[in-house]
Amino acid sequence: xxxxxxxxxxxxxxxxxxxxxxxxxxxxxxxxxxxxxxxxxxxxxxxxxxxxxxxxxxxxxxxxxxxxxxxxxxxxxxxxxxxxxxxxxxxxxxxxxxxxxxxxxxxxxxxxxxxxxxxxxxxxxxxxxxxxxxxxxxxxxxxxxxxxxxxxxxxxxxxxxxxxxxxxxxxxxxxxxxxxxxxxxxxxxxxxxxxxxxxxxxxxxxxxxxxxxxxxxxxxxxx
Amino acid sequence: xxxxxxxxxxxxxxxxxxxxxxxxxxxxxxxxxxxxxxxxxxxxxxxxxxxxxxxxxxxxxxxxxxxxxxxxxxxxxxxxxxxxxxxxxxxxxxxxxxxxxxxxxxxxxxxxxxxxxxxxxxxxxxxxxxxxxxxxxxxxxxxxxxxxxxxxxxxxxxxxxxxxxxxxxxxxxxxxxxxxxxxxxxxxxxxxxxxxxxxxxxxxxxxxxxxxxxxxxxxxxxx
DNA sequence: CGCGCCGTTGATATTATTCAAGACCAGTGG
DNA sequence: CCACTGGTCTTGAATAATATCAACGGCGCG
Numbered sequence: 114x115x116x117x118x119x120x121x122x123x124x125x126x127x128x129x130x131x132x133x134x135x136x137x138x139x140x141x142x143x144x145x146x147x148x149x150x151x152x153x154x155x156x157x158x159x160x161x162x163x164x165x166x167x168x169x170x171x172x173x174x175x176x177x178x179x180x181x182x183x184x185x186x187x188x189x190x191x192x193x194x195x196x197x198x199x200x201x202x203x204x205x206x207x208x209x210x211x212x213x214x215x216x217x218x219x220x221x222x223x224x225x226x227x228x229x230x231x232x233x234x235x236x237x238x239x240x241x242x243x244x245x246x247x248x249x250x251x252x253x254x255x256x257x258x259x260x261x262x263x264x265x266x267x268x269x270x271x272x273x274x275x276x277x278x279x280x281x282x283x284x285x286x287x288x289x290x291x292x293x294x295x296x297x298x299x300x301x302x303x304x305x306x307x308x309x310x311x312x313x314x315x316x317x318x319x320x321x322x323x324x325x326x327x328x329x330x331x332x333x334x335x336x
Numbered sequence: 337x338x339x340x341x342x343x344x345x346x347x348x349x350x351x352x353x354x355x356x357x358x359x360x361x362x363x364x365x366x367x368x369x370x371x372x373x374x375x376x377x378x379x380x381x382x383x384x385x386x387x388x389x390x391x392x393x394x395x396x397x398x399x400x401x402x403x404x405x406x407x408x409x410x411x412x413x414x415x416x417x418x419x420x421x422x423x424x425x426x427x428x429x430x431x432x433x434x435x436x437x438x439x440x441x442x443x444x445x446x447x448x449x450x451x452x453x454x455x456x457x458x459x460x461x462x463x464x465x466x467x468x469x470x471x472x473x474x475x476x477x478x479x480x481x482x483x484x485x486x487x488x489x490x491x492x493x494x495x496x497x498x499x500x501x502x503x504x505x506x507x508x509x510x511x512x513x514x515x516x517x518x519x520x521x522x523x524x525x526x527x528x529x530x531x532x533x534x535x536x537x538x539x540x541x542x543x544x545x546x547x548x549x550x551x552x553x554x555x556x557x558x559x
Numbered sequence: 560c561g562c563g564c565c566g567t568t569g570a571t572a573t574t575a576t577t578c579a580a581g582a583c584c585a586g587t588g589g
Numbered sequence: 590c591c592a593c594t595g596g597t598c599t600t601g602a603a604t605a606a607t608a609t610c611a612a613c614g615g616c617g618c619g
Contacts, residue, residue: 169471172556177471191467193460200467219453223446230442236459237416243466244414244423248392248400250473251517255575286598294474296576301599317584317598333394478607509566519608524567540566540616 127225134221135159137212147188147202147210154192156212160184163208164283167191168291169200178292180242181205181284183269187213190239205283250294253333258293259303260331263313267322278325282318350448357444358382360435370411370425370433377415379435383407386431387506390414391514392423401515403465404428404507406492410436413462428506473517481516482526484555486536490545501548505541 123131138161141147147158150170164183168176179200182188192198193215222229249258271277282289286304287297304315312328314321322328346354361384364370370381373393387406391399402423405411415421416438445452472481494500505512509527510520527538535551537544545551 169467171471171475175471175475177467177474179467179470190460191463194457194464195461199464219449219456223449223452226442226446229446232456233442233459234417236456236463237413238418239463240414240459240466241417241422243463243470244392244400244402246470247402247466247473248394248398250470251400251514252394252398285596291474297597298577298599299575302575305599333396508564520566521568521609522607525607528567 123227123231124225127221127228130221130225131218131228134217135211135213137214139210139212141204141208141210143204143206143208145204147204148192148198149201150198152192152198154189154196154198154215156214157187157189157218158202158210158212159187161209161211163204163206165202165204165208166284166288166292167200167202176291177294178288179246181266181292184273187235190236255293255295255299256303256306257331257333258295259289259300259307260312260328261333262289262293263320263322264325264328264332267325278322280320282320346450346454347448350444350451353444353448354441354451357440358434358436360437362433362435364427364431364433366427366429366431368427370427370431371415371421372424373421375415375421377412377419377421377438379437380410380412380441381425381433381435382410384432384434386427386429388425388427388431389507389511389515390423390425399514400517401511402469404489404515407496410458413459478516478518478522479526479529480554481518482512482523482530483535483551485512485516486543486545487548487551487555490548501545503543505543 139147139158141163147165160182162184164181165188166181167179167188169179170176180188182202188202189198191200218232222232249261253261266280266282267277270280284292285297286300289295290297290300293300304313307313307328308315310327312322312324312331314323362370362381364386370388371377383405385407387404388411389404390402390411392402393399403411405425411425412421414423441455445455472484476484489503489505490500493503507515508520509523512518513520513523516523527536530536530551531538533550535545535547535554537546
């Protein structure tokens with residue numbers, strides 16, 4: 114757990130307590146749900162192994178992927194407000210999570226200021242991420258969105274010690290499209306176009322980023 | 337402050353302490369900033385009077401309105417993660433906010449579990465709101481977005497004891513468009529179309545919702 | 560009164576979606 | 590081993606949705 118859960122700046126005592134708190138683990142087969150919309154909220158979940166998507170559902174069944182999460186990420190933060198999960202978390206491959214009972218975590222947070230602040234930062238970071246996503250969905254064109262998405266994946270793989278330029282997508286074109294507010298055909302076309310422009314090489318879900326500066330410029334950063 | 341800031345379920349002792357903490361107030365003229373992107377984070381702000389928008393900025397200057405906030409709302413939550421505000425908050429009319437020093441609030445939260453939980457719910461609620469917004473921006477058509485926006489305004493006015501069907505918009509068409517991922521002309525056209533369909537009556541920024549069920553149907557169910 | 564923003568509306572252009580057909584690929588059972 | 594199947598992915602052509610460009614009207618304010 115140590116590094117996974119609440120990585121930064123925790124004193125040893127707090128860490129020990131968190132370790133003691135987090136005893137329960139859960140293995141999930143590909144496609145299974147960590148939690149579903151409407152489930153009672155009782156815990157946060159830290160991904161120990163594998164990856165998942167979180168998605169909000171419209172009344173008519175339309176699904177919006179709200180985020181992709183990988184090893185070390187903590188999910189379920191949206192459930193605190195109403196005591197029920199507002200979205201569902203579906204694992205994209207066989208995955209293991211550890212369960213962090215929230216009421217007890219709050220108890221620890223009252224005893225350890227560093228843990229408390231860490232928790233607040235986690236919540237706040239999620240807000241920041243969501244707002245960047247709103248910017249992406251509200252203001253960017255399809256190719257800019259896809260470039261930004263690929264770069265964010267790249268960045269996270271790099272942070273976890275994997276290659277930043279060569280990785281395997283864990284999700285379908287349709288799921289990428291749902292995340293980016295695009296249809297699966299649009300995603301497919303864009304990947305082909307990026308490839309023909311020499312920005313990347315794509316073969317199914319295997320991806321190799323060839324021209325990061327160009328991608329960054331597209332995404333709105335590098336320019 | 338009592339009701340404004342952290343309304344639900346606070347015991348008297350916690351409330352008294354919060355009152356003591358929140359002494360500083362600030363008056364802002366229309367168009368002024370409560371905080372700007374990049375400002376050091378030190379406090380949350382509760383709107384006592386007036387209203388404001390929060391907006392994230394892209395590198396190229398494009399602006400995405402992330403939320404509209406009115407009396408009783410608390411803003412600035414995005415700054416906790418990085419110790420700097422990630423977005424800017426601009427007041428839409430002459431507005432008064434009270435300043436809630438965050439480090440001290442964390443101190444209180446350690447002493448009062450009810451306050452602590454309240455704070456977590458606040459943060460979580462913001463996450464839920466942002467994710468609904470992602471659903472709106474990613475999956476809904478222009479008319480559905482506008483209907484959803486008008487209904488959410490209506491709801492909030494109702495909650496504050498104002499008319500749910502008749503109110504004055506505090507923002508320009510362009511700002512509405514920025515929030516909804518649309519251009520100002522599209523917003524204008526849609527308002528005209530809604531009017532011609534008898535859904536509402538619009539004159540400048542004065543708005544009267546005439547057919548709430550129809551608006552709800554537009555906002556809720558897809559095409 | 561006149562100037563600057565704000566808002567409306569029309570014509571046209573662009574972007575992304577929809578519909579449709581077929582290719583690919585892994586797993587399954589004959 | 591091979592054909593079959595279901596899900597995924599690619600690509601094209603037609604279509605729909607929204608943006609862009611442009612002109613003008615109106616309102617508020619100095």
